[in-house]
Amino acid sequence: MTRFAKLTGVVLLALLLAVAGAPIGQSAMKISTPEALIGRNSPIFNMKTVDGKQYGLRDEPGYVYVLEFWTISCASCKAVPPVFQQIHTEYAAKGVRAVGVNIADTPAAIKRNVQTGGYTFDQVADQSGTVTNLFKIYATPTIIVIDRKGVVRDVMIGLGVNWSTRLTNLVATLVAEQ
Secondary structure, eight states: OOHHHHHHHHHHHHHHHHHHTSOTTOOSSOOOSGGGGTTSBOOOOEEEBTTSOEEETTTSTTOEEEEEEEOTTOTGGGGHHHHHHHHHHHHGGGTEEEEEEESSSOHHHHHHHHHHHTOOSEEEEOTTOHHHHHTTOOSSSEEEEEOTTSBEEEEEESOOTTHHHHHHHHHHHHHHOO
16 A cells, blocks of 8 residues: 555545534534524523523424524624514424524623613624634624424625514514424
């Protein structure tokens, strides 16, 4: 066997072992943008809300997650909470978790902002960027919808035309899926 053939065999074996050893729910392929996650298993995440509630994708399987990555200073982010509140009110009892993932502000500032708006859906302060980095977030607002099987079904970066209708229709569809 030639030296090249041996080296090729070692490289192929290493690749096979790397793919076989990838954690469940994680893709062996590197993702560079949130849009590339559509149709793939969601990154496994754990989050602690500003009120101290801890949950994550593995902790609560079978839930639909609707995540908004936002900041208080983001002007267009202000349009999202009323829609998330509607989703939370209508679908929380049916297994939907609407979560605001704030990427820059303190828990105290987030709490004040949410209380002022009267919003009751969960809020996470991701100042360390742990969850933000998992999803490769590069702009706010970014909305990510994950189905009950843990597959990313949609990613909305910015608020395009009819974004709220698109979001609420998708959530209704996912709630109906069992």
